[in-house]
Amino acid sequence: MGLAFTGYSQSKITGKIIESDDNTVLEGVEIINLDTQKSTTSKLDGSFEILNEGLYSFNKKGYVVKNLNLIFNQYYIIQLNINPSELNEIIVHANNIPKALKKATASVSIISSKDIKRSNNINFAPILNRAPGVFMQSGALNTNRITIRGIGSRNLFGTSKIRAYFKDIPLTNGSGETNIEDFELASISRFEIIKGPASSIYGAGLGGVIQLKPQNALLNQTHLNTALSIGSFGLIKGVVNINHGSSQNSLRAVYSNTKTDGYRENNAYNRQTFTLNSNHFLNKKNELSFLASYVDLKAFIPSSINETDYLNNPKSVAFTWKQSQGFEDAKRGVFGISWNHDYNSNLKQASSIFTSFKNVYEPRPFNILKENTFAIGMRSRLLGKSKLFSKNLDWTFGGELFRDIYRYKTFENLYQGFPAGTGSVEGNQLSNFKEQRNYYNIFAESNFEASNKTTLSFGLNLNKTTYNLEDNFMASDENPDQSGKFKFKNIVSPKFGVSHLFSKNISVYSSISHGFSPITLNETLLPNGQINTNLKPETGWNVEIGIRGTTLDNRLQFNTSIYRLDIKNLLVSRRTAQDQFIGINAGRTQHDGLELALNYNWLQKESISISSFVNYTSNNFIFKEFTDNTDDFSGNDLTGVPKDIFNAGIDFDSTFGIYGNINYQYVGSMPITDSNSLYSDSYNLTNAKIGYQANINKMLKLNVFFGANNIFDVHYASQILINASGFGGNAPRYFYPGTPVNYFGGINLNYIF
Structure with a gap:
């Protein structure tokens, strides 16, 4: 859709073209009058100027074509959506200087919204592991370690030596430790991952940067999106997504509630999130x-757990953690x-x-x-x-x-x-x-x-x-x-x-x-x-x-x-x-x-x-x-x-x-x-998902889906604890057992007002 301000010009149409994900201005967008076939292009700052009213096509490689009817006396801001099949052409902010990915001088991986939606929208690991050079181990939904090119592998608990930003806000604390897995995936449009210390702009971290x-x-546009997912081991997740855009302001609010009993003992998980972006x-x-x-x-x-329990009783919890019923009760906020x-x-x-x-x-x-x-x-x-x-x-x-x-x-x-x-x-x-x-x-x-x-x-x-x-x-x-x-x-x-x-x-x-x-x-x-x-x-x-x-x-x-x-x-x-x-x-x-x-x-x-x-x-x-x-x-x-x-x-x-x-x-x-x-x-792990989506009417869209993770029920260690020591004569506890075959399904309704 386009955003219009009135009263800026009398005999011409002006505006700016931006990317819908992060408002990056887009230069070189071809603007074609579909009646006369005459064309112009947006300037370095994304601005454009047109002398005639009519139906126009906005076309840039790497982005989905958009057609809009433009009239005099209005200033337009045009949003273009990324085309996932042409990621090399999209504009990235890898070093805060917008440029096409194909011209980047460093190794940058893009994980698009299409990639995020491939899974059951619960766990970051299968999503981040799509990027070569990135490896995320996940012992539980709240127990993870991310490494990039081997950096951070020696950190015993959590992610270290890799910087992360949510938009322009650091998610890395003053000691270099990073936590991103608590964020709601439904609130994220894409990841840009810079591998190695190639980003001067984001602190030159050895491992790289996850944006x-x-x-x-x-x-x-105003629409309401609701989603409900259920799955194995007591999984139930609800998401409500409200989008409201007016002529000068836009707001998106996302609420989610995720609960699961977990595969293992003492493994229950309950998380609520609220994300607002305007x-x-x-x-x-x-x-x-x-x-x-x-x-x-x-x-x-x-x-x-130790090797014996890992092989014979992977559902088990470490004995002392079971006796103490250990847990993490955390509240986090970023503004x-x-x-x-x-x-x-x-x-x-x-x-x-x-x-x-x-x-x-x-x-x-x-x-x-x-x-x-x-x-x-x-x-x-x-x-x-x-x-x-x-x-x-x-x-x-x-x-x-x-x-x-x-x-x-x-x-x-x-x-x-x-x-x-x-x-x-x-x-x-x-x-x-x-x-x-x-x-x-x-x-x-x-x-x-x-x-x-x-x-x-x-x-x-x-x-x-x-x-x-x-x-x-x-x-x-x-x-x-x-x-x-x-x-x-x-x-x-x-x-x-x-x-x-x-x-x-x-x-x-x-x-x-x-x-x-x-x-x-x-x-x-x-x-x-x-x-x-x-x-x-x-x-x-x-x-x-x-x-x-x-x-x-x-x-x-x-x-x-x-x-x-x-x-x-x-x-x-x-x-x-x-x-x-x-x-x-x-x-x-x-x-x-x-x-x-x-x-x-x-x-x-x-x-x-x-x-x-x-x-x-x-x-x-x-x-x-x-x-x-x-x-x-x-x-x-x-x-x-x-x-x-x-x-x-x-x-x-x-x-x-x-x-x-x-x-x-x-x-x-x-x-x-x-x-x-x-x-x-x-x-070896194999995951699959199948779904059906349809327009019930002009205002209501339906999406139903079903999926399975670890289809062949492989027994594996989803995370390891390196150089673990045994205390009191007990065997070292090296292994976090991975989840066996598990299923999920859900329904998504999107209502456009």
């Missing part, structure tokens, strides 16, 4: 947007306001302020944790278009400030002194800490069109990170005062990239980039309570070369790359007790890899389409140098990452309503211990 793009509301076009030059997300979660924790201002067609400012909070109550066998985090920050940047040697130069310059205050207390868990099944009982306080974590990034990046076919990219990021720890627990010989400060030295991370169009549809790209990963404050603490100021952050260089494009009459899309990521000051978390770890720098790792993604349209007719995808990841990750105490693991395979990952699938769609897909995944064996004495087994 979550929220669903924007459609202009001049856009306000104030005038030709100014736009405001608001984003809010709230999550209320209670999830019980079955934890990992942000963004302002975009066009000074002129060549200069734009984009600024945002944001805040977030997290409150968690988590009874564990060894203690009860109470924690809360409050964060605030801002990002601002200028985006400009200039000329250098008569060639186009796109550039951006800006900064990001971030501060979070993290308070946490632990208490004795007295569950052992009470009857079995009573659950956790709070005892004496054991600790009381307050962390203040601050960082700033100053960044600059440019794309220089050296020729019509060659683009050069330069980037630089400056980061400063500091921690301040207050120990508010009464100090004693057994509990020394651990208060102190920790400051990183300034870290400068440059990058250089080049892409070259060999033909209209095929390009080659290459880049070299530097990145780093911050140390968590807990890792800096020594057993005597002092802060280890000699600890260094992991840093590394990534070198890669790749080719992407389309061929066979645009039916085949391909993207492949090879890379080497060399990391020094390898950080190792050494466990000193059940809930205590210290960090040490223990050597270097070398990450050599190959990534391949293929998409092929077998049949593309008006009434029916059949397409398939294949992606493959080959990892050769080793400890280049690694000595832990007296053990030398140099030359061993990196722990927690499979050698090979293969995904394939077929999609079917038709105008008579029936659609479906089938997806297959192979995951190779993974080393579980640094000594490589124990590996997990490789496994």
